[in-house]
Amino acid sequence: MTAQLSKKSEAWSARFSEPVxxxxxxxxxxxxxxxxxxxxxxxxxxxxxxxxxxxxIISAQDHADIQRGMAQILTEIxxxxxxxxxxxxxxxxxxxxxxxxxxxxxxxxxxxGRSRNDQVATDIRLYMRSAxxxxxxxxxxxxxxxxxxxxxxxxxxxxxxxHMQVAQPITFGHHMLAYVEMxxxxxxxxxxxxxxxxxxxxxxxxxxxxxxxxxxxxxxKTLGFEDVCHNSLxxxxxxxxxxxxxxxxxxxxxxxxxMSEELVIxxxxxxxxxxxxDRFCTGSSIMPQKKNPDVPELARxxxxxxxxxxxxxxxxMKGQPLAYNxxxxxxxxxxxxxxxxxxxTLRIFADMATGISVKxxxxxxxxxxxxxxxxxxxxxxxxxxxxxxxxxxxxxxxxRACVDRQCDLSDLSLDELRGFSPLIEADVFSVLTLExxxxxxxxxxxxxxxxxxxxxxxxxKLLQD
Ligand code: ARG
Numbered sequence: 248m249t250a251q252l253s254k255k256s257e258a259w260s261a262r263f264s265e266p267v268x269x270x271x272x273x274x275x276x277x278x279x280x281x282x283x284x285x286x287x288x289x290x291x292x293x294x295x296x297x298x299x300x301x302x303x304i305i306s307a308q309d310h311a312d313i314q315r316g317m318a319q320i321l322t323e324i325x326x327x328x329x330x331x332x333x334x335x336x337x338x339x340x341x342x343x344x345x346x347x348x349x350x351x352x353x354x355x356x357x358x359x360g361r362s363r364n365d366q367v368a369t370d371i372r373l374y375m376r377s378a379x380x381x382x383x384x385x386x387x388x389x390x391x392x393x394x395x396x397x398x399x400x401x402x403x404x405x406x407x408x409x410h411m412q413v414a415q416p417i418t419f420g421h422h423m424l425a426y427v428e429m430x431x432x433x434x435x436x437x438x439x440x441x442x443x444x445x446x447x448x449x450x451x452x453x454x455x456x457x458x459x460x461x462x463x464x465x466x467x468k469t470l471g472f473e474d475v476c477h478n479s480l481x482x483x484x485x486x487x488x489x490x491x492x493x494x495x496x497x498x499x500x501x502x503x504x505x506m507s508e509e510l511v512i513x514x515x516x517x518x519x520x521x522x523x524x525d526r527f528c529t530g531s532s533i534m535p536q537k538k539n540p541d542v543p544e545l546a547r548x549x550x551x552x553x554x555x556x557x558x559x560x561x562x563x564m565k566g567q568p569l570a571y572n573x574x575x576x577x578x579x580x581x582x583x584x585x586x587x588x589x590x591x592t593l594r595i596f597a598d599m600a601t602g603i604s605v606k607x608x609x610x611x612x613x614x615x616x617x618x619x620x621x622x623x624x625x626x627x628x629x630x631x632x633x634x635x636x637x638x639x640x641x642x643x644x645x646x647r648a649c650v651d652r653q654c655d656l657s658d659l660s661l662d663e664l665r666g667f668s669p670l671i672e673a674d675v676f677s678v679l680t681l682e683x684x685x686x687x688x689x690x691x692x693x694x695x696x697x698x699x700x701x702x703x704x705x706x707x708k709l710l711q712d
Pocket of ligand 1: 337363367498577
């Protein structure tokens with residue numbers, strides 16, 4: 248039996264009368280992508296071995312041998328010297344085989360009371376926990392960079408849009424803080440997801456638990472898990488935590504994508520609200536004058552793949568009977584690519600935010616063009632006693648006259664304005680200025696520079712904790 252096992256490279260093949268074909272081997276193997284879980288796999292194995300020794304299931308000597316072997320394997324992996332073999336199917340069997348080569352029987356005892364099913368579920372959770380921590384740190388960096396940009400532009404006026412039509416003047420600081428709010432919620436979602444990721448499947452073994460006197464709480468503690476998974480069938484089979492993570496990641500990318508769209512529009516020479524530092528842009532191979540905002544465009548495009556990964560994982564899980572099925576091997580590539588995409592995107596955006604230069608004159612000129620203070624004039628009339636609907640109508644007529652004459656509301660004389668409502672007096676002109684308009688929206692959540700500064704302080708405090 249033992250001889251046969253060592254002749255064939257597959258750990259499970261003694262039961263089989265013929266080897267799998269090369270095609271099947273390649274089709275079922277995961278080592279070339281799941282080797283990325285190597286550190287988590289070793290971390291999980293060491294915690295498992297420590298528990299086995301503590302419970303007297305393996306000897307202290309076996310435990311020491313496993314520790315020694317794993318230390319060497321880690322060194323080999325980190326140095327790029329570890330030989331990953333397709334024949335050994337996945338990261339787990341590759342490491343276990345090497346361990347046995349290095350330390351003999353102790354390596355073969357490591358898998359006591361464990362299955363690859365609970366092993367891989369543990370590895371993914373360890374990997375994801377650290378990925379979430381990286382993403383949380385990057386979300387923080389991005390928000391800090393946006394807050395700096397908001398602070399430098401707390402008073403900078405630009406038109407706010409609805410339906411892509413000039414609506415009301417706003418401050419650029421306020422606009423940046425809108426994205427900060429989105430990323431605040433993204434961070435909350437990631438942190439919330441982390442709590443459900445951070446639970447230990449090990450001990451579930453293949454699906455039903457194990458006959459050995461294991462101590463799952465001890466392993467959970469060693470690995471820093473907040474709890475154990477309380478049902479062995481559920482522990483090895485569900486990947487809802489990965490789906491949740493991809494949903495949170497898809498929202499991060501959605502927010503990045505919305506911002507990207509604005510950056511692209513703002514950088515168009517037709518708009519010219521901002522410039523993005525050259526190091527984030529590329530040229531054209533044919534048109535020498537071009538400077539393209541490739542980074543935001545790509546981020547907008549990459550949102551599609553992350554959304555796709557979410558749908559992949561949902562579809563992967565749907566219809567799977569209890570407990571573990573090989574389908575779940577397909578969870579890794581979407582998950583890894585989601586992590587890579589979000590991490591790279593957030594890193595580059597935090598950096599790019601420092602390379603955005605604002606062009607206040609262009610923003611101001613645009614705000615002056617679209618009757619952005621029309622609502623302020625209506626509010627002015629309401630404050631003089633006119634019902635809002637009547638005020639709205641009077642201002643609409645004034646705007647129409649301005650459109651005909653191709654001028655702004657503030658270009659009309661007092662007499663002309665009074666033609667639309669006799670309630671209008673000389674104090675109207677301060678209401679029609681852009682500065683007056685933004686300063687007047689001075690309440691919690693409003694666009695007034697004073698509120699922008701207060702909001703910045705709030706966010707900075709939040710990011711300190
Ligand atoms: N490579 C597998 C995965 O990613 C590990 C678990 C395999 N378990 C099994 N019984 N074939 O899910």
